[in-house]
Amino acid sequence: MTDDLPDLLRIAEQAVGLGYDIIKNTTPSEIRLKSDRDTVTDVDLKIENEVREFLRRMTPAAGFLGEEEASTASLDGDQDVWTLDPVDGTSNFAHGLPLCAVSLALVRGGAPVVAAMVAPFLNLRYLAAKGHGAFGNGVRIRVSATTELSQSIVSIGDYAVGDEAAAKNERRIRLTTLLAERVERIRMFGSAALDLAWVAEGRTDAAVIMANKPWDTAAGVLLAREAGANVVDATGAAHSFTSSETIAVNPHIQRSLLSLTSKIPKGHS
Known part of the structure; x- marks a missing residue:
């Protein structure tokens, strides 16, 4: 090989x-x-x-x-x-x-x-x-140059289904509420791959996915990184396959975005 x-x-x-x-x-x-x-x-x-x-x-x-x-x-x-x-x-x-x-x-x-x-x-x-x-x-492709969270489009991952969906969705609903108060628009595309690719391409300014399955995220994580995005978890730690979340973000708005995600209670992904 x-x-x-x-x-x-x-x-x-x-x-x-x-x-x-x-x-x-x-x-x-x-x-x-x-x-x-x-x-x-x-x-x-x-x-x-x-x-x-x-x-x-x-x-x-x-x-x-x-x-x-x-x-x-x-x-x-x-x-x-x-x-x-x-x-x-x-x-x-x-x-x-x-x-x-x-x-x-x-x-x-x-x-x-x-x-x-x-x-x-x-x-x-x-x-x-x-x-x-x-x-x-x-x-x-390169990430966007947006500098203000209030001018940002942020996509979020799907709400959870299956076992413990209600508990998992408490975190997602909290995320939605926090973002709705501060960003220009929230989008839910229903595809983690496109969430991450569109951050890489600058179509959106960040993607916040409260999950981290490698088949969903691995390709998009690399695309985002190579296009200049930072890819982290909700605390700002570097993303890996053991992270609870997958957050790809234009570096200009990272601090503002993470000030919101840090308020999300720990729990199920």
Whole structure:
């Protein structure tokens, strides 16, 4: 397996291209519940299977961690691990909403070093490699230059479903209330991948996601970092896969934003 990040990025770009084509050309024929209000479609499974097999051929020494099928790959070991969300925003996709993405990252030494993401219905493609910058549709992207929280658009992650959703949502509702009093607008796109990519691209000024599943966040975290965002938890500590939250923010408004997130009670993510 090559250690060259540009080579690995080209492999990642080809891999998410498979997902792009499947989403654009396939209507889901099976939608089922994985758990309380959490759906999966046959398209999610098809993409994960095809991307996993492609990566296995191209990078046989790497591990694989996908959202839909069990894996024993460890993100904090010595092995390189691909982590994939085949359709980030499945609920959007299943309802015919275009806000969804295929999100793939290569994790090395506990941090993402390669990221590829596509939003097929929006014709958006994002790429990043550690130390090589972040790109959207072939053009280098940078975070916004907004300096005031009151002039900022901040996206937030979905409210929780499933076990202990009520307890988890107490924190999310508190976050929403704090932001609503101080930012220009709040947005909920329903895709953590797009939340982070759009901070990287400067479409939004920050994203606050009260969760941290690697298949949801790994690619977007690298995109945001390579585009000049700071990626932290609610206390301002550097983000890792053990963080409770994933916050990507334009550095100009970080202090103001974290003054709000620090008021959110500790609890379930």
